[in-house]
Amino acid sequence: MIILNEASPRVVLCVSSKEQVEGEALAQLMSGAGLPGVVHAAGLADIHPGMGLPVGAAYLMENMVYPHIPGTDAGCGVGLWRTSLKPGKINLDRWSKKLNGLDDPWDGDTVEWLAEFGVEASEPDPGLGTIGGGNHFAELQQIDQVFDADRVKDLGLKKRDVVLLVHTGSRGLGSALFWEYANEGGAQGLPGDSGQAREFMEKHARALDWGRANRALVARRFLSCLSAKESLVADVCHNSVEKVDLSSKEFFLHRKGAADATQGPFVIPGSRDAFSYLVEPLGDQRENAFSLPHGAGRKWPRGHCKARLSSKYGKSDMTHTKLGGRVICHDSALLWDEAPQAYKDIEKVMQELEKHDMARPVARLRPLITYKTRTKNRQGR
C-alpha cells in the first residue's frame, strides 16, 4: 500500500511499488483526487489509464456527484452462475456450435424480465440480454482449484462445477444516461444536495438494476442454447455512484472499474487465457474505499493490439487459447483488441490482494468457452 497523499484528500495506491503503475494512470488518479469534494481516493491493483480518469479507482466524495466517473456504462459488472452442465460431459466444440442467436434481440418479454429486477419499462427492449462490445463477454468456466472448500459449499458450488461468468452492463441505457449529463455538469459534478444530483441518482439506480437484469438474461440465454439451467452465485457492479453513510455522515462513493467490496464474494476475471478468481473480501475495506480490482487491468490500449500481435499470431491462435479454451469472436478488430496479451497478469493482482489482506481466493476458475460476438466486423477499423 502506497500513500500518495496523507490527508485532504487521502490518496492511496493499493500496490507494493509505484513502478507497477503507468505514470499516466498515476497522474489521472491524482487528477481525480483533485476534484472538488474528494475526501479519499484509492487506486486499485488493476489501475490503468482511461479516458481522462483511470480505470480501477474509487473516490469518496463529500456532497458531490460526478456522472462522468462511472462513465458510459454505469451498472457494468460481473456475475457468476452455477450451471447444470455435467463436468464429465464437457465438449467445447459441440457446445461452441450451439451458442447461437445471442447477438439478436431476445424473443421473450423484456418488460416482464425487467420487472423481476425492479425496473419499470413500458416497451420491449431489444438490447436486454445482449453482451455488447469492448471487454464484455460471457465465459463458460470450470472450477479448477478450490482454496476454501467450506466457502465453496456455502455458495452452492461443487469442486468440479461448470460455471458461467458474465461481464456486461447497461448497454444503450447507461450510454444515454452518460450523454444526458455529459454536457450539463457531468464533468464539473453536481452538488450532492441538488435536484439534478437526486434525479441523476434515481436514473443511475435504474441503470444498475438494468445491468443486473441484463447479466442474468445473458446467462439464461447462453445456457438455454446448451439446454442447461443456472443459479446465481454472485453479481457485483464495478461502475457506479453509491450513497454511503460513514460515521453518521453521508458520502458519495464513485467507482470506475472498481468492484464493490461490500457485497460478499465475487469474481475477478483474468484475461480469456488466464484464470479468474472467486474471492472473498477481507477486513473493513476502508483504506481501499470499499472497493477491489475488477480484473487484471489492460496493458495495451485498444487499437494498438492488432499491430503488435498479427505478425506473430494467426487468427486460430486467437480462437484457441493455451489453457485449452475456445474463443467465439467473429468481429476481427475485437478479437485482437481483447487478446490475452493485451492484459496484465491476474496472478499479480491476486498477490497484491493477499499481501495486503484485502481479499482471499476461494476458488480458481479455468476458461472453457469465451463468447464475444458472432456478428461480423465493426466499421472503421
Added chain:
DNA sequence: ATGTCC
C-alpha cells in the same frame, strides 16, 4: 463503453 459513423 455505445440499437456508435455511412
